[in-house]
Amino acid sequence: xxxxxxxVSGGLxxxxxxxxxxxxxxxxxxxxxxxxxxxxxxxxAAVLLAAAKIHLIFGQYMEVRWKHQPLRSxxxxxxxxxxxILLAGYWSS
Amino acid sequence: MTVxxxxxxxxxxxxxSGVWFFIMADMCAFAVFFLVFMAGRAANPALYExxxxxxxxxFGLANTLxxxxxxxxxxxxxxxxxxxxxxxxxxxxxxxxxxxLPFGVSKAMEWxxxxxxxxxxxxxxxxxxYFVFTGIHFLHFAIGLIxxxxxxxxxxxxxxxxxxxxxxxxxxxxxxxxxxLLWIVLFAMLYLLRAx
Numbered sequence: 001x002x003x004x005x006x007x008v009s010g011g012l013x014x015x016x017x018x019x020x021x022x023x024x025x026x027x028x029x030x031x032x033x034x035x036x037x038x039x040x041x042x043x044x045a046a047v048l049l050a051a052a053k054i055h056l057i058f059g060q061y062m063e064v065r066w067k068h069q070p071l072r073s074x075x076x077x078x079x080x081x082x083x084x085i086l087l088a089g090y091w092s093s
Numbered sequence: 094m095t096v097x098x099x100x101x102x103x104x105x106x107x108x109x110s111g112v113w114f115f116i117m118a119d120m121c122a123f124a125v126f127f128l129v130f131m132a133g134r135a136a137n138p139a140l141y142e143x144x145x146x147x148x149x150x151x152f153g154l155a156n157t158l159x160x161x162x163x164x165x166x167x168x169x170x171x172x173x174x175x176x177x178x179x180x181x182x183x184x185x186x187x188x189x190x191x192x193x194l195p196f197g198v199s200k201a202m203e204w205x206x207x208x209x210x211x212x213x214x215x216x217x218x219x220x221x222x223y224f225v226f227t228g229i230h231f232l233h234f235a236i237g238l239i240x241x242x243x244x245x246x247x248x249x250x251x252x253x254x255x256x257x258x259x260x261x262x263x264x265x266x267x268x269x270x271x272x273x274l275l276w277i278v279l280f281a282m283l284y285l286l287r288a289x
Binding site for chain 2: 012015016018019022023026027029030032033034038039040042043046047049050053054057058060061062063064065067068069071072074075078081082085086088089090092093
């Protein structure tokens with residue numbers, strides 16, 4: 001394996017594995033919302049699955065790693081705030 | 094020496110700092126949209142739930158899967174460019190463009206279905222936000238398509254230095270993934286938040 005291969009693959013999973021996880025999480029969120037699960041469980045699961053997907057996209061697709069500061073921290077703070085907005089908004093209604 | 098190592102210190106994120114500034118500013122603007130929507134939902138949950146139930150979740154899921162697939166091709170294009178595989182990178186960007194186009198078709202079909210049932214921008218507060226937010230997101234998607242066309246053309250220009258081409262592809266990829274992740278939030282917020 002060349003140095004280039006090592007660098008590109010370092011810390012990164014195969015793109016199609018990441019895609020499968022993202023697609024699976026999306027279908028799960030959809031199935032919970034459409035299915036017979038209780039509404040609060042489905043809604044909270046949908047928000048948390050969305051947050052997990054975005055976290056994966058930051059690291060695996062955008063390739064922003066923790067060494068890329070302060071950008072990685074800013075993205076993580078943004079994600080935490082958006083997740084909080086959705087969960088707090090849901091529970092206060 | 095790797096292409097990346099030749100172009101920038103390892104501690105720098107992929108792409109261009111100016112593009113990252115734009116992406117962060119855009120994401121912050123969308124965070125304000127999400128806050129406004131959820132505040133409205135908290136004030137009038139019955140209206141929002143009735144309106145949400147009128148959306149077709151299958152369109153939302155289809156749009157999500159389309160953008161995720163297109164995003165995967167873009168991620169692969171970026172990795173190929175980082176390895177110096179410009180021909181493969183260009184092919185993956187073409188696949189990104191082609192696999193992303195159905196999002197526009199699906200969105201047009203969804204909007205048309207709503208409008209043909211008499212549901213529009215002024216129907217109620219929920220649908221005002223629905224059309225405005227998805228419309229602004231669609232504008233980002235359309236800009237992303239133009240960016241992709243430019244990148245596809247640029248990837249083939251061997252007279253440009255490789256570091257410049259790589260920086261452009263990484264920056265364009267970051268923008269395309271932003272379009273993807275903003276839709277993920279919109280999908281959860283507009284379609285999936287079923288009230289108790």
